[in-house]
Amino acid sequence: MFVTNEPQKLQFLYESLEKSIPESFKVYGAIFNIINKNPFNLEALVDAWPDYQIVIARPKKEEMKDDLDHYTNTYHIFTKVPDNLEVLACPQVINGEQAFQIQGCQENLREARRKVSASKSVQVDYMRTMLFSVEIPVELKTSSDDKEDLTQMFKISNMDEASREETFSSIFLDTSHARLVNEQWDFGKNERSLKYVECCLQNVPAFGVLGPEGLPVSWIVMEQSCELRMGYTVPNYRQQGNTWLTYHHSLEYLIQKKIPFYFHVAGSKEMIVQKLISSGIKGYPWGWHQWKCNPKKYC
Known part of the structure:
Protein backbone atom coordinates (compact mmCIF):
# COMPACT_ATOMS: atom_id res chain seq x y z
CA MET A 1 0.00 0.00 0.00
CA LEU A 131 -24.23 2.55 14.02
CA PHE A 132 -26.50 5.58 13.48
CA SER A 133 -26.53 8.23 10.79
CA VAL A 134 -28.78 10.92 9.34
CA GLU A 135 -29.78 10.83 5.70
CA ILE A 136 -29.41 14.44 4.59
CA PRO A 137 -31.92 15.62 1.95
CA VAL A 138 -30.30 16.68 -1.33
CA GLU A 139 -31.53 20.24 -0.96
CA LEU A 140 -29.68 20.58 2.34
CA LYS A 141 -26.47 19.21 0.82
CA THR A 142 -26.51 21.82 -1.91
CA SER A 143 -28.01 24.81 -0.09
CA SER A 144 -25.67 27.35 1.48
CA ASP A 145 -28.18 29.93 2.67
CA ASP A 146 -31.27 28.56 4.36
CA LYS A 147 -31.08 27.10 7.83
CA GLU A 148 -33.34 24.06 8.05
CA ASP A 149 -35.50 23.60 11.11
CA LEU A 150 -34.39 20.14 12.20
CA THR A 151 -37.34 19.69 14.51
CA GLN A 152 -39.37 19.37 11.30
CA MET A 153 -36.96 16.81 9.82
CA PHE A 154 -36.67 14.75 13.00
CA LYS A 155 -38.74 14.48 16.14
CA ILE A 156 -35.65 15.18 18.18
CA SER A 157 -37.05 17.43 20.88
CA ASN A 158 -40.53 17.92 22.28
CA MET A 159 -39.52 20.18 25.14
CA ASP A 160 -40.76 23.70 25.71
CA GLU A 161 -37.69 25.77 24.83
CA ALA A 162 -39.14 29.00 26.23
CA SER A 163 -39.38 27.50 29.71
CA ARG A 164 -35.68 26.50 29.57
CA GLU A 165 -34.12 29.66 28.21
CA GLU A 166 -33.31 31.21 31.57
CA THR A 167 -31.43 28.23 33.00
CA PHE A 168 -30.22 26.09 30.04
CA SER A 169 -28.38 27.05 26.86
CA SER A 170 -26.52 25.33 24.03
CA ILE A 171 -22.74 25.83 24.01
CA PHE A 172 -19.61 24.69 22.20
CA LEU A 173 -17.19 22.87 24.47
CA ASP A 174 -13.48 23.74 24.54
CA THR A 175 -10.32 22.31 26.08
CA SER A 176 -11.29 23.62 29.53
CA HIS A 177 -13.96 20.87 29.54
CA ALA A 178 -11.55 18.06 28.65
CA ARG A 179 -11.19 16.55 32.12
CA LEU A 180 -14.97 16.57 32.67
CA VAL A 181 -15.56 14.78 29.34
CA ASN A 182 -12.75 12.28 29.94
CA GLU A 183 -13.98 11.35 33.42
CA GLN A 184 -17.36 10.27 32.02
CA TRP A 185 -16.19 8.62 28.78
CA ASP A 186 -16.52 4.82 29.04
CA PHE A 187 -13.50 4.36 26.73
CA GLY A 188 -11.46 6.96 28.61
CA LYS A 189 -10.79 7.82 32.27
CA ASN A 190 -6.98 7.83 31.92
CA GLU A 191 -4.22 10.30 31.05
CA ARG A 192 -3.78 9.11 27.46
CA SER A 193 -7.49 9.42 26.77
CA LEU A 194 -7.43 12.89 28.36
CA LYS A 195 -4.75 13.94 25.87
CA TYR A 196 -6.89 12.63 23.02
CA VAL A 197 -10.02 14.38 24.30
CA GLU A 198 -8.07 17.64 24.53
CA CYS A 199 -6.93 17.21 20.93
CA CYS A 200 -10.52 16.65 19.77
CA LEU A 201 -11.85 19.66 21.67
CA GLN A 202 -9.10 21.82 20.21
CA ASN A 203 -9.64 20.81 16.58
CA VAL A 204 -13.22 19.71 15.84
CA PRO A 205 -16.72 20.67 17.05
CA ALA A 206 -18.04 19.61 20.45
CA PHE A 207 -21.55 20.42 21.65
CA GLY A 208 -23.10 20.77 25.07
CA VAL A 209 -25.89 22.13 27.23
CA LEU A 210 -25.00 24.52 30.03
CA GLY A 211 -26.98 23.94 33.21
CA PRO A 212 -28.18 26.40 35.87
CA GLU A 213 -24.93 26.03 37.85
CA GLY A 214 -22.91 27.24 34.86
CA LEU A 215 -21.44 23.80 34.07
CA PRO A 216 -22.15 21.47 31.13
CA VAL A 217 -24.84 18.91 31.96
CA SER A 218 -24.94 17.14 28.58
CA TRP A 219 -22.43 16.91 25.74
CA ILE A 220 -21.15 15.10 22.66
CA VAL A 221 -17.73 15.46 21.00
CA MET A 222 -16.59 14.89 17.41
CA GLU A 223 -13.36 12.94 16.88
CA GLN A 224 -10.77 12.34 14.17
CA SER A 225 -13.03 10.35 11.80
CA CYS A 226 -15.99 12.78 12.13
CA GLU A 227 -17.77 10.43 14.52
CA LEU A 228 -19.79 12.00 17.35
CA ARG A 229 -18.59 10.25 20.52
CA MET A 230 -18.10 10.68 24.27
CA GLY A 231 -21.80 11.52 24.71
CA TYR A 232 -22.97 11.90 28.31
CA THR A 233 -25.70 13.53 30.37
CA VAL A 234 -25.31 14.14 34.11
CA PRO A 235 -27.74 11.78 35.94
CA ASN A 236 -29.65 14.59 37.70
CA TYR A 237 -30.42 16.15 34.31
CA ARG A 238 -31.57 13.07 32.43
CA GLN A 239 -35.13 12.61 31.14
CA GLN A 240 -35.41 16.39 30.81
CA GLY A 241 -34.67 16.81 27.12
CA ASN A 242 -31.01 17.80 27.56
CA THR A 243 -29.64 14.94 25.46
CA TRP A 244 -31.98 15.81 22.63
CA LEU A 245 -31.12 19.49 22.86
CA THR A 246 -27.45 18.50 22.46
CA TYR A 247 -28.26 16.34 19.42
CA HIS A 248 -30.41 19.08 17.92
CA HIS A 249 -27.60 21.63 18.29
CA SER A 250 -25.00 19.28 16.80
CA LEU A 251 -27.12 18.16 13.84
CA GLU A 252 -28.16 21.70 13.01
CA TYR A 253 -24.56 22.97 13.08
CA LEU A 254 -23.01 20.04 11.19
CA ILE A 255 -25.62 20.01 8.45
CA GLN A 256 -25.30 23.75 7.99
CA LYS A 257 -21.49 23.47 7.78
CA LYS A 258 -21.71 20.36 5.55
CA ILE A 259 -19.57 18.30 7.91
CA PRO A 260 -20.20 14.52 7.73
CA PHE A 261 -21.17 12.83 10.97
CA TYR A 262 -22.45 9.58 12.48
CA PHE A 263 -22.38 7.94 15.90
CA HIS A 264 -22.76 4.62 17.67
CA VAL A 265 -24.81 3.39 20.61
CA ALA A 266 -24.46 0.12 22.49
CA GLY A 267 -27.29 -2.25 21.65
CA SER A 268 -27.85 -2.76 25.38
CA LYS A 269 -29.07 0.85 25.67
CA GLU A 270 -32.47 -0.10 24.30
CA MET A 271 -34.31 3.05 25.37
CA ILE A 272 -31.83 5.33 23.57
CA VAL A 273 -31.80 3.09 20.49
CA GLN A 274 -35.59 3.07 20.21
CA LYS A 275 -35.83 6.82 20.74
CA LEU A 276 -33.27 7.50 18.03
CA ILE A 277 -35.08 5.26 15.57
CA SER A 278 -38.47 6.78 16.40
CA SER A 279 -36.90 10.22 15.87
CA GLY A 280 -36.19 9.38 12.24
CA ILE A 281 -32.47 8.65 12.67
CA LYS A 282 -31.34 5.59 10.71
CA GLY A 283 -29.78 2.72 12.60
CA TYR A 284 -27.56 -0.10 11.31
CA PRO A 285 -27.56 -3.01 13.79
CA TRP A 286 -24.03 -3.99 14.79
CA GLY A 287 -22.57 -1.68 12.15
CA TRP A 288 -19.72 -0.20 14.25
CA HIS A 289 -16.62 -2.27 15.01
Missing part, protein backbone atom coordinates in the same frame (compact mmCIF):
# COMPACT_ATOMS: atom_id res chain seq x y z
CA PHE A 2 1.11 3.57 -0.54
CA VAL A 3 0.23 7.01 0.75
CA THR A 4 -1.80 9.29 -1.48
CA ASN A 5 -1.61 12.96 -0.55
CA GLU A 6 -2.36 14.87 -3.76
CA PRO A 7 -5.42 17.12 -3.22
CA GLN A 8 -7.14 15.95 -6.42
CA LYS A 9 -6.73 12.27 -5.54
CA LEU A 10 -7.95 12.84 -1.99
CA GLN A 11 -11.04 14.62 -3.30
CA PHE A 12 -11.69 11.78 -5.76
CA LEU A 13 -11.28 9.26 -2.93
CA TYR A 14 -13.64 11.21 -0.69
CA GLU A 15 -16.35 11.38 -3.34
CA SER A 16 -15.88 7.72 -4.21
CA LEU A 17 -16.20 6.60 -0.58
CA GLU A 18 -19.46 8.54 -0.23
CA LYS A 19 -21.03 5.92 -2.52
CA SER A 20 -20.18 3.20 0.03
CA ILE A 21 -21.68 4.85 3.13
CA PRO A 22 -22.38 3.56 5.80
CA GLU A 23 -19.66 0.89 5.40
CA SER A 24 -17.06 3.54 4.53
CA PHE A 25 -17.99 6.05 7.26
CA LYS A 26 -14.79 5.76 9.28
CA VAL A 27 -12.41 6.36 6.37
CA TYR A 28 -14.78 8.85 4.72
CA GLY A 29 -14.81 11.03 7.84
CA ALA A 30 -11.05 10.78 8.33
CA ILE A 31 -10.40 11.87 4.74
CA PHE A 32 -12.80 14.79 5.18
CA ASN A 33 -10.51 16.00 7.97
CA ILE A 34 -7.38 15.39 5.87
CA ILE A 35 -8.82 17.57 3.09
CA ASN A 36 -9.90 20.25 5.57
CA LYS A 37 -6.64 21.38 7.19
CA ASN A 38 -5.84 17.89 8.53
CA PRO A 39 -5.99 18.85 12.23
CA PHE A 40 -5.10 15.31 13.39
CA ASN A 41 -2.17 14.95 10.95
CA LEU A 42 -3.60 11.86 9.25
CA GLU A 43 -2.71 10.20 5.95
CA ALA A 44 -4.59 7.94 3.53
CA LEU A 45 -3.20 4.69 2.13
CA VAL A 46 -4.56 2.80 -0.87
CA ASP A 47 -3.55 -0.51 -2.41
CA ALA A 48 -3.97 0.70 -6.01
CA TRP A 49 -5.03 3.75 -7.98
CA PRO A 50 -7.56 4.63 -9.19
CA ASP A 51 -9.16 1.18 -8.87
CA TYR A 52 -8.45 0.77 -5.16
CA GLN A 53 -9.75 -2.15 -3.13
CA ILE A 54 -8.57 -1.12 0.34
CA VAL A 55 -8.27 2.29 1.99
CA ILE A 56 -6.72 2.89 5.40
CA ALA A 57 -6.56 6.23 7.19
CA ARG A 58 -3.97 6.47 9.96
CA PRO A 59 -1.89 9.09 11.80
CA LYS A 60 1.42 10.04 10.23
CA LYS A 61 4.42 8.31 11.79
CA GLU A 62 5.50 11.35 13.81
CA GLU A 63 2.14 11.32 15.62
CA MET A 64 2.49 7.72 16.82
CA LYS A 65 5.30 8.38 19.29
CA ASP A 66 3.74 6.67 22.31
CA ASP A 67 3.72 2.87 21.91
CA LEU A 68 0.94 2.54 24.48
CA ASP A 69 -1.38 5.22 23.12
CA HIS A 70 -4.06 3.29 21.23
CA TYR A 71 -6.25 6.44 21.08
CA THR A 72 -3.80 8.13 18.73
CA ASN A 73 -2.56 4.90 17.12
CA THR A 74 -5.88 4.24 15.38
CA TYR A 75 -6.36 2.81 11.89
CA HIS A 76 -9.66 3.36 10.07
CA ILE A 77 -10.33 0.85 7.34
CA PHE A 78 -12.65 0.28 4.38
CA THR A 79 -12.28 -2.60 1.96
CA LYS A 80 -14.04 -4.01 -1.07
CA VAL A 81 -12.29 -7.38 -0.54
CA PRO A 82 -12.83 -8.39 3.12
CA ASP A 83 -11.52 -11.92 2.46
CA ASN A 84 -8.14 -10.63 1.36
CA LEU A 85 -6.68 -8.47 4.13
CA GLU A 86 -3.22 -9.91 4.58
CA VAL A 87 -2.07 -6.30 4.25
CA LEU A 88 -3.05 -5.81 7.90
CA ALA A 89 -0.10 -8.01 8.84
CA CYS A 90 2.34 -5.80 6.96
CA PRO A 91 4.52 -3.75 9.37
CA GLN A 92 4.71 -0.91 6.85
CA VAL A 93 0.92 -0.58 7.11
CA ILE A 94 0.25 -1.31 10.79
CA ASN A 95 2.89 -1.13 13.50
CA GLY A 96 2.13 -4.29 15.44
CA GLU A 97 4.81 -3.45 17.99
CA GLN A 98 2.55 -0.74 19.40
CA ALA A 99 -0.82 -0.75 21.13
CA PHE A 100 -3.32 0.29 18.48
CA GLN A 101 -6.94 0.23 17.38
CA ILE A 102 -8.62 -0.74 14.14
CA GLN A 103 -12.04 0.76 13.51
CA GLY A 104 -14.48 0.10 10.69
CA CYS A 105 -18.14 -0.24 9.80
CA GLN A 106 -18.07 -3.60 8.02
CA GLU A 107 -19.23 -6.78 9.74
CA ASN A 108 -17.06 -9.02 7.56
CA LEU A 109 -13.84 -7.40 8.79
CA ARG A 110 -14.09 -9.40 12.02
CA GLU A 111 -12.92 -12.73 10.60
CA ALA A 112 -10.12 -11.14 8.58
CA ARG A 113 -8.75 -9.38 11.66
CA ARG A 114 -8.98 -12.63 13.67
CA LYS A 115 -6.87 -14.47 11.11
CA VAL A 116 -4.20 -11.80 11.11
CA SER A 117 -3.99 -11.47 14.90
CA ALA A 118 -3.76 -15.27 15.31
CA SER A 119 -0.33 -15.21 13.70
CA LYS A 120 1.00 -12.44 15.93
CA SER A 121 1.68 -12.04 19.63
CA VAL A 122 -1.22 -9.63 19.98
CA GLN A 123 -4.14 -9.60 22.40
CA VAL A 124 -7.30 -8.35 20.69
CA ASP A 125 -10.35 -6.96 22.49
CA TYR A 126 -13.23 -6.74 20.05
CA MET A 127 -16.35 -4.61 20.39
CA ARG A 128 -19.30 -3.96 18.12
CA THR A 129 -22.21 -1.59 18.58
CA MET A 130 -25.08 -0.10 16.60
CA GLN A 290 -13.49 -1.72 17.05
CA TRP A 291 -10.49 -3.94 17.66
CA LYS A 292 -8.25 -2.80 20.49
CA CYS A 293 -4.91 -4.54 19.99
CA ASN A 294 -2.13 -4.85 22.54
CA PRO A 295 1.18 -6.67 21.96
CA LYS A 296 1.39 -9.32 24.64
CA LYS A 297 4.65 -7.80 25.89
CA TYR A 298 2.50 -4.91 27.17
CA CYS A 299 -0.27 -7.09 28.69
Whole structure:
Protein backbone atom coordinates (compact mmCIF):
# COMPACT_ATOMS: atom_id res chain seq x y z
CA MET A 1 0.00 0.00 0.00
CA PHE A 2 1.11 3.57 -0.54
CA VAL A 3 0.23 7.01 0.75
CA THR A 4 -1.80 9.29 -1.48
CA ASN A 5 -1.61 12.96 -0.55
CA GLU A 6 -2.36 14.87 -3.76
CA PRO A 7 -5.42 17.12 -3.22
CA GLN A 8 -7.14 15.95 -6.42
CA LYS A 9 -6.73 12.27 -5.54
CA LEU A 10 -7.95 12.84 -1.99
CA GLN A 11 -11.04 14.62 -3.30
CA PHE A 12 -11.69 11.78 -5.76
CA LEU A 13 -11.28 9.26 -2.93
CA TYR A 14 -13.64 11.21 -0.69
CA GLU A 15 -16.35 11.38 -3.34
CA SER A 16 -15.88 7.72 -4.21
CA LEU A 17 -16.20 6.60 -0.58
CA GLU A 18 -19.46 8.54 -0.23
CA LYS A 19 -21.03 5.92 -2.52
CA SER A 20 -20.18 3.20 0.03
CA ILE A 21 -21.68 4.85 3.13
CA PRO A 22 -22.38 3.56 5.80
CA GLU A 23 -19.66 0.89 5.40
CA SER A 24 -17.06 3.54 4.53
CA PHE A 25 -17.99 6.05 7.26
CA LYS A 26 -14.79 5.76 9.28
CA VAL A 27 -12.41 6.36 6.37
CA TYR A 28 -14.78 8.85 4.72
CA GLY A 29 -14.81 11.03 7.84
CA ALA A 30 -11.05 10.78 8.33
CA ILE A 31 -10.40 11.87 4.74
CA PHE A 32 -12.80 14.79 5.18
CA ASN A 33 -10.51 16.00 7.97
CA ILE A 34 -7.38 15.39 5.87
CA ILE A 35 -8.82 17.57 3.09
CA ASN A 36 -9.90 20.25 5.57
CA LYS A 37 -6.64 21.38 7.19
CA ASN A 38 -5.84 17.89 8.53
CA PRO A 39 -5.99 18.85 12.23
CA PHE A 40 -5.10 15.31 13.39
CA ASN A 41 -2.17 14.95 10.95
CA LEU A 42 -3.60 11.86 9.25
CA GLU A 43 -2.71 10.20 5.95
CA ALA A 44 -4.59 7.94 3.53
CA LEU A 45 -3.20 4.69 2.13
CA VAL A 46 -4.56 2.80 -0.87
CA ASP A 47 -3.55 -0.51 -2.41
CA ALA A 48 -3.97 0.70 -6.01
CA TRP A 49 -5.03 3.75 -7.98
CA PRO A 50 -7.56 4.63 -9.19
CA ASP A 51 -9.16 1.18 -8.87
CA TYR A 52 -8.45 0.77 -5.16
CA GLN A 53 -9.75 -2.15 -3.13
CA ILE A 54 -8.57 -1.12 0.34
CA VAL A 55 -8.27 2.29 1.99
CA ILE A 56 -6.72 2.89 5.40
CA ALA A 57 -6.56 6.23 7.19
CA ARG A 58 -3.97 6.47 9.96
CA PRO A 59 -1.89 9.09 11.80
CA LYS A 60 1.42 10.04 10.23
CA LYS A 61 4.42 8.31 11.79
CA GLU A 62 5.50 11.35 13.81
CA GLU A 63 2.14 11.32 15.62
CA MET A 64 2.49 7.72 16.82
CA LYS A 65 5.30 8.38 19.29
CA ASP A 66 3.74 6.67 22.31
CA ASP A 67 3.72 2.87 21.91
CA LEU A 68 0.94 2.54 24.48
CA ASP A 69 -1.38 5.22 23.12
CA HIS A 70 -4.06 3.29 21.23
CA TYR A 71 -6.25 6.44 21.08
CA THR A 72 -3.80 8.13 18.73
CA ASN A 73 -2.56 4.90 17.12
CA THR A 74 -5.88 4.24 15.38
CA TYR A 75 -6.36 2.81 11.89
CA HIS A 76 -9.66 3.36 10.07
CA ILE A 77 -10.33 0.85 7.34
CA PHE A 78 -12.65 0.28 4.38
CA THR A 79 -12.28 -2.60 1.96
CA LYS A 80 -14.04 -4.01 -1.07
CA VAL A 81 -12.29 -7.38 -0.54
CA PRO A 82 -12.83 -8.39 3.12
CA ASP A 83 -11.52 -11.92 2.46
CA ASN A 84 -8.14 -10.63 1.36
CA LEU A 85 -6.68 -8.47 4.13
CA GLU A 86 -3.22 -9.91 4.58
CA VAL A 87 -2.07 -6.30 4.25
CA LEU A 88 -3.05 -5.81 7.90
CA ALA A 89 -0.10 -8.01 8.84
CA CYS A 90 2.34 -5.80 6.96
CA PRO A 91 4.52 -3.75 9.37
CA GLN A 92 4.71 -0.91 6.85
CA VAL A 93 0.92 -0.58 7.11
CA ILE A 94 0.25 -1.31 10.79
CA ASN A 95 2.89 -1.13 13.50
CA GLY A 96 2.13 -4.29 15.44
CA GLU A 97 4.81 -3.45 17.99
CA GLN A 98 2.55 -0.74 19.40
CA ALA A 99 -0.82 -0.75 21.13
CA PHE A 100 -3.32 0.29 18.48
CA GLN A 101 -6.94 0.23 17.38
CA ILE A 102 -8.62 -0.74 14.14
CA GLN A 103 -12.04 0.76 13.51
CA GLY A 104 -14.48 0.10 10.69
CA CYS A 105 -18.14 -0.24 9.80
CA GLN A 106 -18.07 -3.60 8.02
CA GLU A 107 -19.23 -6.78 9.74
CA ASN A 108 -17.06 -9.02 7.56
CA LEU A 109 -13.84 -7.40 8.79
CA ARG A 110 -14.09 -9.40 12.02
CA GLU A 111 -12.92 -12.73 10.60
CA ALA A 112 -10.12 -11.14 8.58
CA ARG A 113 -8.75 -9.38 11.66
CA ARG A 114 -8.98 -12.63 13.67
CA LYS A 115 -6.87 -14.47 11.11
CA VAL A 116 -4.20 -11.80 11.11
CA SER A 117 -3.99 -11.47 14.90
CA ALA A 118 -3.76 -15.27 15.31
CA SER A 119 -0.33 -15.21 13.70
CA LYS A 120 1.00 -12.44 15.93
CA SER A 121 1.68 -12.04 19.63
CA VAL A 122 -1.22 -9.63 19.98
CA GLN A 123 -4.14 -9.60 22.40
CA VAL A 124 -7.30 -8.35 20.69
CA ASP A 125 -10.35 -6.96 22.49
CA TYR A 126 -13.23 -6.74 20.05
CA MET A 127 -16.35 -4.61 20.39
CA ARG A 128 -19.30 -3.96 18.12
CA THR A 129 -22.21 -1.59 18.58
CA MET A 130 -25.08 -0.10 16.60
CA LEU A 131 -24.23 2.55 14.02
CA PHE A 132 -26.50 5.58 13.48
CA SER A 133 -26.53 8.23 10.79
CA VAL A 134 -28.78 10.92 9.34
CA GLU A 135 -29.78 10.83 5.70
CA ILE A 136 -29.41 14.44 4.59
CA PRO A 137 -31.92 15.62 1.95
CA VAL A 138 -30.30 16.68 -1.33
CA GLU A 139 -31.53 20.24 -0.96
CA LEU A 140 -29.68 20.58 2.34
CA LYS A 141 -26.47 19.21 0.82
CA THR A 142 -26.51 21.82 -1.91
CA SER A 143 -28.01 24.81 -0.09
CA SER A 144 -25.67 27.35 1.48
CA ASP A 145 -28.18 29.93 2.67
CA ASP A 146 -31.27 28.56 4.36
CA LYS A 147 -31.08 27.10 7.83
CA GLU A 148 -33.34 24.06 8.05
CA ASP A 149 -35.50 23.60 11.11
CA LEU A 150 -34.39 20.14 12.20
CA THR A 151 -37.34 19.69 14.51
CA GLN A 152 -39.37 19.37 11.30
CA MET A 153 -36.96 16.81 9.82
CA PHE A 154 -36.67 14.75 13.00
CA LYS A 155 -38.74 14.48 16.14
CA ILE A 156 -35.65 15.18 18.18
CA SER A 157 -37.05 17.43 20.88
CA ASN A 158 -40.53 17.92 22.28
CA MET A 159 -39.52 20.18 25.14
CA ASP A 160 -40.76 23.70 25.71
CA GLU A 161 -37.69 25.77 24.83
CA ALA A 162 -39.14 29.00 26.23
CA SER A 163 -39.38 27.50 29.71
CA ARG A 164 -35.68 26.50 29.57
CA GLU A 165 -34.12 29.66 28.21
CA GLU A 166 -33.31 31.21 31.57
CA THR A 167 -31.43 28.23 33.00
CA PHE A 168 -30.22 26.09 30.04
CA SER A 169 -28.38 27.05 26.86
CA SER A 170 -26.52 25.33 24.03
CA ILE A 171 -22.74 25.83 24.01
CA PHE A 172 -19.61 24.69 22.20
CA LEU A 173 -17.19 22.87 24.47
CA ASP A 174 -13.48 23.74 24.54
CA THR A 175 -10.32 22.31 26.08
CA SER A 176 -11.29 23.62 29.53
CA HIS A 177 -13.96 20.87 29.54
CA ALA A 178 -11.55 18.06 28.65
CA ARG A 179 -11.19 16.55 32.12
CA LEU A 180 -14.97 16.57 32.67
CA VAL A 181 -15.56 14.78 29.34
CA ASN A 182 -12.75 12.28 29.94
CA GLU A 183 -13.98 11.35 33.42
CA GLN A 184 -17.36 10.27 32.02
CA TRP A 185 -16.19 8.62 28.78
CA ASP A 186 -16.52 4.82 29.04
CA PHE A 187 -13.50 4.36 26.73
CA GLY A 188 -11.46 6.96 28.61
CA LYS A 189 -10.79 7.82 32.27
CA ASN A 190 -6.98 7.83 31.92
CA GLU A 191 -4.22 10.30 31.05
CA ARG A 192 -3.78 9.11 27.46
CA SER A 193 -7.49 9.42 26.77
CA LEU A 194 -7.43 12.89 28.36
CA LYS A 195 -4.75 13.94 25.87
CA TYR A 196 -6.89 12.63 23.02
CA VAL A 197 -10.02 14.38 24.30
CA GLU A 198 -8.07 17.64 24.53
CA CYS A 199 -6.93 17.21 20.93
CA CYS A 200 -10.52 16.65 19.77
CA LEU A 201 -11.85 19.66 21.67
CA GLN A 202 -9.10 21.82 20.21
CA ASN A 203 -9.64 20.81 16.58
CA VAL A 204 -13.22 19.71 15.84
CA PRO A 205 -16.72 20.67 17.05
CA ALA A 206 -18.04 19.61 20.45
CA PHE A 207 -21.55 20.42 21.65
CA GLY A 208 -23.10 20.77 25.07
CA VAL A 209 -25.89 22.13 27.23
CA LEU A 210 -25.00 24.52 30.03
CA GLY A 211 -26.98 23.94 33.21
CA PRO A 212 -28.18 26.40 35.87
CA GLU A 213 -24.93 26.03 37.85
CA GLY A 214 -22.91 27.24 34.86
CA LEU A 215 -21.44 23.80 34.07
CA PRO A 216 -22.15 21.47 31.13
CA VAL A 217 -24.84 18.91 31.96
CA SER A 218 -24.94 17.14 28.58
CA TRP A 219 -22.43 16.91 25.74
CA ILE A 220 -21.15 15.10 22.66
CA VAL A 221 -17.73 15.46 21.00
CA MET A 222 -16.59 14.89 17.41
CA GLU A 223 -13.36 12.94 16.88
CA GLN A 224 -10.77 12.34 14.17
CA SER A 225 -13.03 10.35 11.80
CA CYS A 226 -15.99 12.78 12.13
CA GLU A 227 -17.77 10.43 14.52
CA LEU A 228 -19.79 12.00 17.35
CA ARG A 229 -18.59 10.25 20.52
CA MET A 230 -18.10 10.68 24.27
CA GLY A 231 -21.80 11.52 24.71
CA TYR A 232 -22.97 11.90 28.31
CA THR A 233 -25.70 13.53 30.37
CA VAL A 234 -25.31 14.14 34.11
CA PRO A 235 -27.74 11.78 35.94
CA ASN A 236 -29.65 14.59 37.70
CA TYR A 237 -30.42 16.15 34.31
CA ARG A 238 -31.57 13.07 32.43
CA GLN A 239 -35.13 12.61 31.14
CA GLN A 240 -35.41 16.39 30.81
CA GLY A 241 -34.67 16.81 27.12
CA ASN A 242 -31.01 17.80 27.56
CA THR A 243 -29.64 14.94 25.46
CA TRP A 244 -31.98 15.81 22.63
CA LEU A 245 -31.12 19.49 22.86
CA THR A 246 -27.45 18.50 22.46
CA TYR A 247 -28.26 16.34 19.42
CA HIS A 248 -30.41 19.08 17.92
CA HIS A 249 -27.60 21.63 18.29
CA SER A 250 -25.00 19.28 16.80
CA LEU A 251 -27.12 18.16 13.84
CA GLU A 252 -28.16 21.70 13.01
CA TYR A 253 -24.56 22.97 13.08
CA LEU A 254 -23.01 20.04 11.19
CA ILE A 255 -25.62 20.01 8.45
CA GLN A 256 -25.30 23.75 7.99
CA LYS A 257 -21.49 23.47 7.78
CA LYS A 258 -21.71 20.36 5.55
CA ILE A 259 -19.57 18.30 7.91
CA PRO A 260 -20.20 14.52 7.73
CA PHE A 261 -21.17 12.83 10.97
CA TYR A 262 -22.45 9.58 12.48
CA PHE A 263 -22.38 7.94 15.90
CA HIS A 264 -22.76 4.62 17.67
CA VAL A 265 -24.81 3.39 20.61
CA ALA A 266 -24.46 0.12 22.49
CA GLY A 267 -27.29 -2.25 21.65
CA SER A 268 -27.85 -2.76 25.38
CA LYS A 269 -29.07 0.85 25.67
CA GLU A 270 -32.47 -0.10 24.30
CA MET A 271 -34.31 3.05 25.37
CA ILE A 272 -31.83 5.33 23.57
CA VAL A 273 -31.80 3.09 20.49
CA GLN A 274 -35.59 3.07 20.21
CA LYS A 275 -35.83 6.82 20.74
CA LEU A 276 -33.27 7.50 18.03
CA ILE A 277 -35.08 5.26 15.57
CA SER A 278 -38.47 6.78 16.40
CA SER A 279 -36.90 10.22 15.87
CA GLY A 280 -36.19 9.38 12.24
CA ILE A 281 -32.47 8.65 12.67
CA LYS A 282 -31.34 5.59 10.71
CA GLY A 283 -29.78 2.72 12.60
CA TYR A 284 -27.56 -0.10 11.31
CA PRO A 285 -27.56 -3.01 13.79
CA TRP A 286 -24.03 -3.99 14.79
CA GLY A 287 -22.57 -1.68 12.15
CA TRP A 288 -19.72 -0.20 14.25
CA HIS A 289 -16.62 -2.27 15.01
CA GLN A 290 -13.49 -1.72 17.05
CA TRP A 291 -10.49 -3.94 17.66
CA LYS A 292 -8.25 -2.80 20.49
CA CYS A 293 -4.91 -4.54 19.99
CA ASN A 294 -2.13 -4.85 22.54
CA PRO A 295 1.18 -6.67 21.96
CA LYS A 296 1.39 -9.32 24.64
CA LYS A 297 4.65 -7.80 25.89
CA TYR A 298 2.50 -4.91 27.17
CA CYS A 299 -0.27 -7.09 28.69
